Amino acid sequence: MSLTVADLKYLDSAQLYQWIKQNASSSGSKFLVVDVRDSDYVGGHIRGGLNVPSSTVKSQLEPLFNRLLENDVKDVVFHCALSQQRAPSSAMLFIRYLNQQNSDLTKGLKIWILKGGFVKWQEAYGEDDSVTEAYEKDIWRYGY
Template identity: 50%
Template sequence: MAPNMFTVADIKYILDSTLKSWILQGHTSLGTPFQVIDVRDSDYVGGHIINSLHIESNKFKNEKSAETLSNLLKKLRENGQETVVFHCMLSQQRGPSSAMRFSRYLNERINASNDEDELAFIENIKIYVLRGGFGRWQQEYGEDPQLTENYAKDVWKYGY
């Protein structure tokens, strides 16, 4: 039986403090693995959330977006990461729209796949957007090497 279709209501916002606790404990509050997806483009400077995967937002909407989305789903399946957290600088446009594009891709897979394992995996996916994006994240946790990699404090001295 095919899983339910994803809608915009399935995309939830997550607080930076919640993501912090997931990173420090190595899994979500439900004990499941997760993946942070950073969709910043030319503003991918000054650091990033530890262990995040950088996929520029334009890769979700260009002619190769199907390949990008397919590769992302494949990576998530290989790592058992049923929870995905998208973000950009502020998580107002690129992060949410990339999360929505991913959910639409999951709907396409639901309609096209005969792979019961893939459908079972998709059925359990949870999609989040980091509230406040990296701009807020770096204010709170930029200087913490357990949470942020390659942080450059001088990049942020005037804000974002």
């Protein structure tokens, strides 16, 4: 079964927050947060996330795929600053790559976009260092 654009789902910050908290207690399913911000990857990031700048996504598809295989990941959450362009585009590149692989990995794999991106995330959880790393409030004070 091939994944398509219809398989892209949106996840809000509160849901991702719960996933992280459940994962910390070892009762959650395995997921990976992929932050595709480029030079705007400053002022904080989601704890445990992987920064794959959108300008490098094409060259990082195989390593990303291998990481999913090695860690038995079932959910991949892409985000950028607002999750309006780079995150969905990167997620679609990844879906196309997955569809070319001869692997059962795509069975049960879910691809998500973080609704509102890091901008919304930091509004709710920026100062919570249990879920956000390297947060610099002054960078976000005046909005994105």
